[in-house]
Amino acid sequence: MSEEKLSQEEMDSLLGGMDKQANPATPAAPRRQKVAIYDFKRPERVGKEQMRALQTMHEGFGRNFGASLSALLRTIVEVKLTSVDQLTYSEFVFSLENPTCFNLVNAKPLEGQLILDLNPSILFPIIDRMLGGNTNSPPPARRPLTEIELRLVSRITSLFLREMQNAWENVLALELEVDRVESNPQLVQIIPANEVVVLVSFEVTVGSTRGMINLCIPFNSIERISGKLSSNSWVSYSRRPPTTESMQQIGDQLASAPMEVVVEMARTKITTADLLGLRVGDIVASEKDVHEPLLVTVEGTPKFQATPGQLKGRKAVQVVSNFHAEHLQVQAPAAGPPDAGTEAG
Structure with missing residues (x-):
């Protein structure tokens, strides 16, 4: 095999090519890849679009529930949605206080049960307000609710479930009913401990007192209707025109409403002395x-x-015509110094 020697020019050309490959003139920027942390103990089974739909739905619910609760307690109550998260059932249960007001709610036609947790830090001031006290009294010792307190709390839960039905009516017509109330959440297991749930948390402010209300929705309860939560068809921005049925329903309700009817017989002026001297039978x-x-x-x-x-x-009156503004007769005040008379009707 014959050996061939490279010329000086060929050697310079080869060395120059190696330098270009080792030190390129325009180095390529390194590609940045986004790394998402995934916890296999907390699988995200609820999609982002469904979570956004639940958040939007319950934001409006919080405003309506706060207005209804303010009317019930006759004081300003603020209800604000703080978070909509998904976690396991065991994490939710062990994050609650013990004892607490743990309501198991039947939600037909959904499968299983929902959980409504009322924190005692806000529940006792609300009960105190319903009994005529103020919301700034110190909270009592940690204890389960009595039978009388449970009856009062049922008014709060009924109000919560009624507003929740209104918030969900465009998605699904729910029939919500409290099945039973427990004080120790760790003794209640309606689903497996590692099952995924959606936790909707509200912060309730009554006066200077704040507390949390938690709504726990198991994923297996809303799995069948996940398609309705993914679409935006349930959001209604336009005002629907009144139907014949709605107008008839409003008319029937107004027809039975009591109204005050007053007939003005006459007006005159008398002095204060004559007014004090009036007796039964005087004209x-x-x-x-x-x-x-x-x-x-x-x-x-x-x-x-x-x-x-x-x-x-x-004695009766017979209506002869409708009232028109031109029938008003305004009498000009008499000239001169005012007297001690008063007007009686």
């Missing part, structure tokens, strides 16, 4: 003409004109 004269129609007001608003009369031996 107060007025300048109103007997043929002038009487004014009929409904809930303080002038509506009709009527004439006095009798019906079956009882």
